[in-house]
Amino acid sequence: xxxxxxxxxxxAALALAAALSACGSRSEDVSLDSYSAEELYGxxxxxxxxxxxxxxxxxxxxxxxxxxxxTEYSKxxxxxxxFVLHKSKKYEEARGAAQxxxxxxxxxxxxAYAQYLMALSYYDQxxxxxxxxxxxxxxxxxxxELIEKYPDSEYAASAILKFxxxxxxxxxxxxxxxxxxxxxxxxxxxxxxxxTVVQDFQTTAHTAEALHRLVECxxxxxxxxxxxxxxxxxxxxxxxxxxxxDSFNLLKGRGxxxxxxxxxxxxKIYRQMIRGEWL
Numbered sequence: 001x002x003x004x005x006x007x008x009x010x011x012a013a014l015a016l017a018a019a020l021s022a023c024g025s026r027s028e029d030v031s032l033d034s035y036s037a038e039e040l041y042g043x044x045x046x047x048x049x050x051x052x053x054x055x056x057x058x059x060x061x062x063x064x065x066x067x068x069x070x071t072e073y074s075k076x077x078x079x080x081x082x083f084v085l086h087k088s089k090k091y092e093e094a095r096g097a098a099q100x101x102x103x104x105x106x107x108x109x110x111x112a113y114a115q116y117l118m119a120l121s122y123y124d125q126x127x128x129x130x131x132x133x134x135x136x137x138x139x140x141x142x143x144x145e146l147i148e149k150y151p152d153s154e155y156a157a158s159a160i161l162k163f164x165x166x167x168x169x170x171x172x173x174x175x176x177x178x179x180x181x182x183x184x185x186x187x188x189x190x191x192x193x194x195x196t197v198v199q200d201f202q203t204t205a206h207t208a209e210a211l212h213r214l215v216e217c218x219x220x221x222x223x224x225x226x227x228x229x230x231x232x233x234x235x236x237x238x239x240x241x242x243x244x245x246d247s248f249n250l251l252k253g254r255g256x257x258x259x260x261x262x263x264x265x266x267x268k269i270y271r272q273m274i275r276g277e278w279l
Contacts, residue, residue: 032063037073040064044080055088075101079110082117091121112153115146123162126169133173139166164203171201171210178213191217198269208234212243214266215250225262227251229270232258236274 032040044060051057061084064077078101085094094117101114122139143163147156178193194217197210211234218227231247235258238244251257260270 037064037068041073054084058084075105086117086121091125094121112150112155116155119143119146136166136169168204171197171204171206175206187217187220208238208241208243212247215247226264226266228256229260229266232260233270
């Protein structure tokens with residue numbers, strides 16, 4: 001009769017609901033101890049490829065390491081853990097997994113990739129210039145280690161590029177702090193920051209501005225020899241830069257010109273850089 005449910009239909013519906021519930025529970029709670037290493041690895045790859053959350057695959061890779069230590073699948077699962085943890089932005093845990101791989105398998109063909117993941121876990125945490133740069137130093141150290149240990153690996157070129165970007169990032173931080181002090185007329189404090197860029201970060205894009213800011217600081221402090229020498233270095237290396245024209249105008253306004261004068265740290269750089277006098 002329409003609108004009514006027979007007893008067998010109700011029983012079937014209840015059985016189906018129970019079965020579905022059991023399946024859902026099994027997928028969450030069933031022990032993976034009976035799975036082979038190959039099955040676990042396959043499940044991990046499947047979860048990684050089809051799941052919306054990459055960390056869903058992590059359980060399978062971790063179980064392989066627990067159930068089948070020191071096997072080929074355990075080794076592969078460990079590098080996959082590092083990858084998944086990094087992809088999930090769990091950077092500290094990613095470093096831990098990558099370091100374990102390097103400790104257990106230092107000569108493996110995937111060791112370069114483990115070192116790359118280690119470096120990326122620092123690099124990807126580098127945020128805006130205004131934050132503490134401790135992670136930038138660690139990224140540089142880890143990238144350098146990759147470049148030196150695995151120069152022929154497929155990750156070396158990427159590491160070199162990221163090393164240069166991180167290096168530039170540190171110089172940008174010094175410039176930001178230097179400008180802050182300069183704006184507030186704390187010339188000595190500003191000078192120290194710009195000097196660091198010129199001495200330690202010469203290969204970055206910030207050197208021209210740092211030299212110009214040195215001209216500003218030294219003129220404000222009354223050190224004309226240093227100001228003229230900084231401008232001379234700036235003119236020799238970055239004559240087409242607008243910073244050189246600004247420095248030239250500042251000196252001209254005081255009846256001065258860019259030239260190496262006196263005996264100071266800048267004249268030593270001038271002699272080394274321009275005259276080739278390294279001794």
